[in-house]
Amino acid sequence: MQHFSPSGLSLPSPSRRTMLRGIGGAAVLGAGIPLLSACGGSGTASDPKTVTLGSKASDAVPKKAFADIYAAYKKKSGITVDVNTKDSNTFQEQINSYLQGTPDDVFTWFAGYRMQFFAAKGLATPIDDVWKTIGDNFPEAMHKLSKGEDGKYYFVPLYTYPWAIFYRKSVFQENGYEVPTTWDDFVALCKQMQKDKLVPIAFGDKDAWPALGTFDQINFRQNGYDFHVELMAGKASWTDAKVRKVFDLWTEILPYHQEGAMGRTWQDAAQTLASKKAGMYLLGTFVAQQFTDKAALDDLDFFAFPEIDPQFGQDTVEAPTDGFMMSKSPKNKAEAVKLLEFLGTPEAETVYLKSDPSSVHASTKADTSSYTALQKKAYDMIAGAKSLTQFMDRDSRPDFTSTVMQPALQKFVRDPKGVDGLLSSIERQKKTIFASG
Amino acid sequence: MTTQTTKEIPEAAAVPPPGAAPAKKVSQGHRRLLTRRDRLTLGLMAGLPTILHIALVWVTALASVALAFTTWDGIGFDSIKWVGLENFKELFSNNPQFWPAVQHNVIWFVVLIVIPTPLGLFLAVQLDKRIRFSRVYQTAFFLPVVMSMAVIGFVWQLIYNPDTGLINSVIGANEPGKYIDWIGDPDLNLWAILVAASWRHTGYMMILYLAGLKGVDPSLREASALDGANEWQTFKNVIFPTLRPTNTVVLVVTIIEALRAFDLVFVFNKGAQGTELLSILVTNNIIGESSRIGYGSAIAVVLLLISLVVIIPYLVATFRKERRA
Numbered sequence: 118m119q120h121f122s123p124s125g126l127s128l129p130s131p132s133r134r135t136m137l138r139g140i141g142g143a144a145v146l147g148a149g150i151p152l153l154s155a156c157g158g159s160g161t162a163s164d165p166k167t168v169t170l171g172s173k174a175s176d177a178v179p180k181k182a183f184a185d186i187y188a189a190y191k192k193k194s195g196i197t198v199d200v201n202t203k204d205s206n207t208f209q210e211q212i213n214s215y216l217q218g219t220p221d222d223v224f225t226w227f228a229g230y231r232m233q234f235f236a237a238k239g240l241a242t243p244i245d246d247v248w249k250t251i252g253d254n255f256p257e258a259m260h261k262l263s264k265g266e267d268g269k270y271y272f273v274p275l276y277t278y279p280w281a282i283f284y285r286k287s288v289f290q291e292n293g294y295e296v297p298t299t300w301d302d303f304v305a306l307c308k309q310m311q312k313d314k315l316v317p318i319a320f321g322d323k324d325a326w327p328a329l330g331t332f333d334q335i336n337f338r339q340n341g342y343d344f345h346v347e348l349m350a351g352k353a354s355w356t357d358a359k360v361r362k363v364f365d366l367w368t369e370i371l372p373y374h375q376e377g378a379m380g381r382t383w384q385d386a387a388q389t390l391a392s393k394k395a396g397m398y399l400l401g402t403f404v405a406q407q408f409t410d411k412a413a414l415d416d417l418d419f420f421a422f423p424e425i426d427p428q429f430g431q432d433t434v435e436a437p438t439d440g441f442m443m444s445k446s447p448k449n450k451a452e453a454v455k456l457l458e459f460l461g462t463p464e465a466e467t468v469y470l471k472s473d474p475s476s477v478h479a480s481t482k483a484d485t486s487s488y489t490a491l492q493k494k495a496y497d498m499i500a501g502a503k504s505l506t507q508f509m510d511r512d513s514r515p516d517f518t519s520t521v522m523q524p525a526l527q528k529f530v531r532d533p534k535g536v537d538g539l540l541s542s543i544e545r546q547k548k549t550i551f552a553s554g
Numbered sequence: 555m556t557t558q559t560t561k562e563i564p565e566a567a568a569v570p571p572p573g574a575a576p577a578k579k580v581s582q583g584h585r586r587l588l589t590r591r592d593r594l595t596l597g598l599m600a601g602l603p604t605i606l607h608i609a610l611v612w613v614t615a616l617a618s619v620a621l622a623f624t625t626w627d628g629i630g631f632d633s634i635k636w637v638g639l640e641n642f643k644e645l646f647s648n649n650p651q652f653w654p655a656v657q658h659n660v661i662w663f664v665v666l667i668v669i670p671t672p673l674g675l676f677l678a679v680q681l682d683k684r685i686r687f688s689r690v691y692q693t694a695f696f697l698p699v700v701m702s703m704a705v706i707g708f709v710w711q712l713i714y715n716p717d718t719g720l721i722n723s724v725i726g727a728n729e730p731g732k733y734i735d736w737i738g739d740p741d742l743n744l745w746a747i748l749v750a751a752s753w754r755h756t757g758y759m760m761i762l763y764l765a766g767l768k769g770v771d772p773s774l775r776e777a778s779a780l781d782g783a784n785e786w787q788t789f790k791n792v793i794f795p796t797l798r799p800t801n802t803v804v805l806v807v808t809i810i811e812a813l814r815a816f817d818l819v820f821v822f823n824k825g826a827q828g829t830e831l832l833s834i835l836v837t838n839n840i841i842g843e844s845s846r847i848g849y850g851s852a853i854a855v856v857l858l859l860i861s862l863v864v865i866i867p868y869l870v871a872t873f874r875k876e877r878r879a
Contacts, residue, residue, distance in 0.1 A: 212843045213628045231843065238629050316730065323737065323823060376730055379738020379826060380716040389717075516627075516846050520838055524651060527827050531740065545648050550846070553625040553635075 168452045169199045169221035171444075173208035182472035183225075189468050190459050196452055216240040222447035223456060228262040228438040229507035230349070231515060232272045235442070236265035242443040243269035247454055251461030254480040258505045262438055273461045274440040274479035276469060278402040279495050280330055280508070281419040288315070288393055296420045298431075300338075300366070303423040307373035310396040317373035319395035321386030325523035328378075328530055329509040330435065331399055336363045337433040338425040342504040345433070349513035351551035355544040361536070366425065368533040379527060401437065402495050403475050417491060421498060434502035437511055438479055514550060521546045615858070621851040628845050641852035652853070655830040658744060659860075662751070662831075663812030670752040671804060674759025679789065681760070682767040696761055698754040707821030710750040711737070740828025747822050747829060755811065759804060766800030767793070802868075809864050813857065832857045 174183045180202060187198035201221055208215070212226075216235060226232055235241050248270040252260070255274065263272040289296070292313055297303040307317040322328045337345045340359045347353040348360070375386060375395060387407035389395040398404060399422070408414040421431045441460050447453045459465055463483035470478065474489060477496040485496055499505065510518040525543050529536060588596070622641055626634045645652050677695055681688050698706065713720045714736035721736065722728040736746045770793055778788045816833040819825050825834030832853060839850030 209843055210841050213845065217629060234843075240629070323826070325824070325826060376733040377716045377735030377738055380714075380735040380743075380823070381738070385715075385717055515843050516839075519842060520846065524826065528650075531738075531827060542648070542650055546644075549640075549644050549648070553627075553846070553848075 165449065165452065166195065167197045167199050168223060168449050168456050169201065170441075170456075171208070171215065171221035171224035172200050172202045173205040173225050175202055175204045175208075178473050182469045185472055186460070186465050186468045189465070190456065193459070194455065196456065198456065216444060220444035222449055222453040223441050223443055225439065226272070226442045227507070227511050228272055228274060228440060229511040230513055231511050232263075232442060233265050234514070236267070236269075236271040240445050241265075241271050242445060242447065242450075243267075243271055244273070244443055244454070244457060245270050247273065247457045247461065250458045254461055254463060254482050256481045256500070258502065259438070259479055262505065262507070263440075272440055272442055273457050274438045275460060275466055276440075276473075276476040277436045277438040277479050277499060277505075278476040279498050280334065280399065280401045280435040280437075281421055281495075281498065283390060283398045283400060283404050283417060283419045284396060285390065285393060285413075285416050286418045287416050288396060294396070297423050298420075299423050300425045304370060304373075306396075307370060311373060315393075316375045316389060316395040317397060318370070318375065319386040319389045319398040320374040320378040321381035321383045322378040322527060322530060323380055323382045325527055326510060327383050327386075327400065328526040329518065329522060330401075331367065332363065332526060333435055333506060333509055334399065334422040335366050335425070336360075337435075337506060338422060338429060338431070339363055339366060341426070341429040342433045342506065345506055346512070349509065351514070351517070351547055355540050355547060360540060364529065364533070364536045364540070367529075368536070371530065371533055374530075378530060402477075402491065405475050405491060415490075419491070419494065432503035433506060434498055434504075435506045435508060436499050436502070437508045438505075439476075440479065517547060517550045521550065618851040618854050619858070621848050622855040623848070623852075625846070625848040628847050634848075637848070641849050642856075644849070645852055645856070649835075651830045651835060654828075655825075655832045655835050656856075656860075658829065658831055659812060659815065661744065662748065662815050663809060665748045666752065666755050666808045666812055667805070670755035671759050671808060673752075674756045674761075675763045677756070677760045678763035678767055679793075681764060692760075692764070696757045699757040699761070701754070703754070703817035704821050706750055706754055707818045710747075710753075711822060714746050737823050738826070743823065743826075743828045747819055750822075751811075751815070751818055755808070758807070762800060762804055762807070763797065766797045770796050802872075806865075806868055813861055813864075832860075 170187070172180075172183060174180050184200070187200060191197055199221075203211075212235075216224075217240065226235075232241075236243075243265070248260075248263070251273065255263075259274050260270075263270050263274060265271045288294070292309075292315075294306060294309070295302075297306050310317040320327070333345065336348070339362055340348075344353060344359060348355070354360075375381070375389065378386075383400060383404075384407055386395075386398060387400070387404050390398040390404075391408055391410070391413055402419075405414060405417060408417055421434070424430050441457060443450075443453055443457060461480075463478065463480045466478045466480055466483050470476065470492075471487070474492060477488070477492050477499065478485070481500060485493065488496065506512055509522065513522075521543060525539055529539055621634075623636060623638055624634050625637050625641070677691075681692055685691075701709075711719070716722055716733065716735045716737060717728050719728075719736070722734060726732065727734040735742070737743055774792050774796070775788060778792045783791065814833065815831055816837070819829050819831055819834060820837070823829055825831055825838070836850050836854045836857065839846045839853065
């Protein structure tokens with residue numbers, strides 16, 4: 118359409134009509150903005166045979182695994198699940214405005230504080246009636262995880278994955294290492310690995326969240342599950358001697374962590390474990406996704422974070438759980454309830470895990486016969502746990518963990534000597550954030 | 555002479571020609587000719603952009619200033635709570651990232667003005683001599699400017715990655731003991747990013763100066779050559795003074811670049827230790843599932859005030875100059 122003249126002098130000016138058309142277009146665009154943000158398959162809302170579902174599962178593997186569940190449900194009930202998938206980061210960033218706009222009937226989300234937060238804000242529907250049907254499928258710990266602060270159920274768990282210390286069986290065999298169960302054994306093993314020219318603990322904190330996991334493990338081993346909950350809820354003080362002790366223990370093992378963690382992603386750190394340059398790595402079972410070589414994957418094993426205080430032993434397991442919630446006013450509530458009942462069955466979980474074997478069932482009734490050795494171990498670890506935690510950014514206010522804790526722990530890892538000033542700074546910032554309601 | 559040069563300097567096109575003043579008279583003469591439809595059209599043409607401008611620029615800017623004195627988690631309007639200056643108090647006294655961020659924005663500006671700007675001028679002067687393959691060089695130096703900052707961030711990460719990056723692999727600094735953490739070490743990472751930013755800024759400055767140099771009257775060079783000045787003297791005493799308007803543009807562009815610095819750092823390491831920037835603090839506080847919109851707005855207001863302190867004197871100076879003309 119545009120005519121460029123070589124001289125640059127005789128450019129034809131656009132006629133009034135084209136200008137007007139442009140304005141009209143802009144007006145339509147402007148009117149289109151609210152429509153865009155409301156896109157959630159609203160066109161099919163009145164269809165009783167359809168339930169809409171907002172999904173953050175945008176990666177290929179989970180996307181297919183979720184699609185398999187919905188296909189199985191359609192086969193069983195004749196109801197179509199109209200899925201609206203968004204990029205997972207975008208979904209998380211926009212969850213706020215998404216739930217306040219015209220959300221889908223059901224949406225994928227996380228258990229723990231992050232679920233309770235939206236439940237308390239009235240942006241989700243309580244689903245006690247769903248739990249009457251599916252309750253028996255889940256262990257007590259999962260019941261606890263699925264309730265809001267008001268004691269009502271808001272969440273249907275689908276799968277979970279524990280955090281643990283991963284290692285290569287062959288490396289331990291060749292060097293005659295034994296799995297450490299106490300803190301002293303663990304420190305001694307780190308020292309030995311360093312002598313053997315291995316990086317004792319692989320570490321990458323470029324994305325700022327992996328260090329939160331290390332803090333969690335030391336904290337609930339040293340101070341127990343209850344203190345973890347109090348601290349995360351903003352009730353316990355960060356200047357408490359108990360917290361200081363966590364950082365002292367961390368300082369003790371920090372020299373055995375991989376150098377330059379702040380410039381390395383967890384994927385790169387996982388590669389040092391895969392290539393046998395590192396001896397151990399503390400992460401969730403999703404670390405297995407980085408083991409593309411079948412032989413290396415079979416060689417991968419893990420053990421629970423060692424005991425620090427015998428009073429608490431190893432009874433707490435960090436196991437983030439993902440699942441579903443119902444939005445505040447679903448258009449097709451009757452069918453949404455039925456869908457959630459199906460999603461809470463061992464059957465739905467099994468369909469999911471068939472395509473994505475890096476996690477385990479949230480239900481204890483599920484069929485575990487097709488599990489890999491790693492999955493079996495993960496499952497036993499969770500089933501045997503007295504308490505389950507959800508990871509710092511799911512157990513506490515996300516604004517606190519992302520704007521205060523992530524930079525603070527990065528600072529600590531770089532300069533462990535400044536811990537006292539750091540802790541009082543965290544405590545001061547925590548007070549303002551938790552006071553803001 | 556000046557009228558001749560203004561035609562050739564592209565930036566000068568933004569300044570209205572001195573003949574624009576009698577426009578008022580002309581429009582009055584045409585008034586009778588406007589039909590109702592014409593008036594409607596004009597109304598739409600002027601009105602719609604005005605409404606859009608007010609809604610998208612002024613209302614949002616003023617709203618964020620107002621929100622800076624509240625706390626709000628972004629859920630429902632009834633959760634907005636007035637807290638007065640609390641956010642600013644918190645920011646100035648309690649946020650460990652705030653002052654480093656201000657400092658880094660200043661460093662960003664100083665580095666851009668001290669390194670890539672003279673370098674861009676130098677390259678422009680060389681290219682202006684019509685050396686052979688001058689177009690090839692011009693394209694090569696300008697290429698980074700065409701790329702998006704996010705892409706530049708990805709490209710430079712391949713160079714800086716401490717484990718597998720180009721630099722550490724070549725000098726063998728990816729082993730324990732000799733490790734150099736270009737992205738994570740707070741004493742290094744800001745400078746590493748500034749190299750990438752300068753790499754782009756040099757090309758930008760070069761093009762601006764090249765345009766300025768094309769506008770220098772050749773007779774000036776001739777005259778100075780006749781007076782027996784050498785190349786450096788010619789540049790210092792004759793050419794550089796005529797580049798004054800270009801220098802103003804360069805200064806403003808660089809200030810803007812320093813204040814809006816964001817994308818490169820966000821891609822590089824999300825503004826972690828050592829690379830905090832005001833723009834990144836704003837984003838971190840506002841975007842997310844339970845956001846601190848009031849607090850984030852307070853940081854945005856600080857950024858706005860800094861921008862105003864820089865821009866108002868510039869605008870005042872420019873308008874004064876125009877009036878004189």
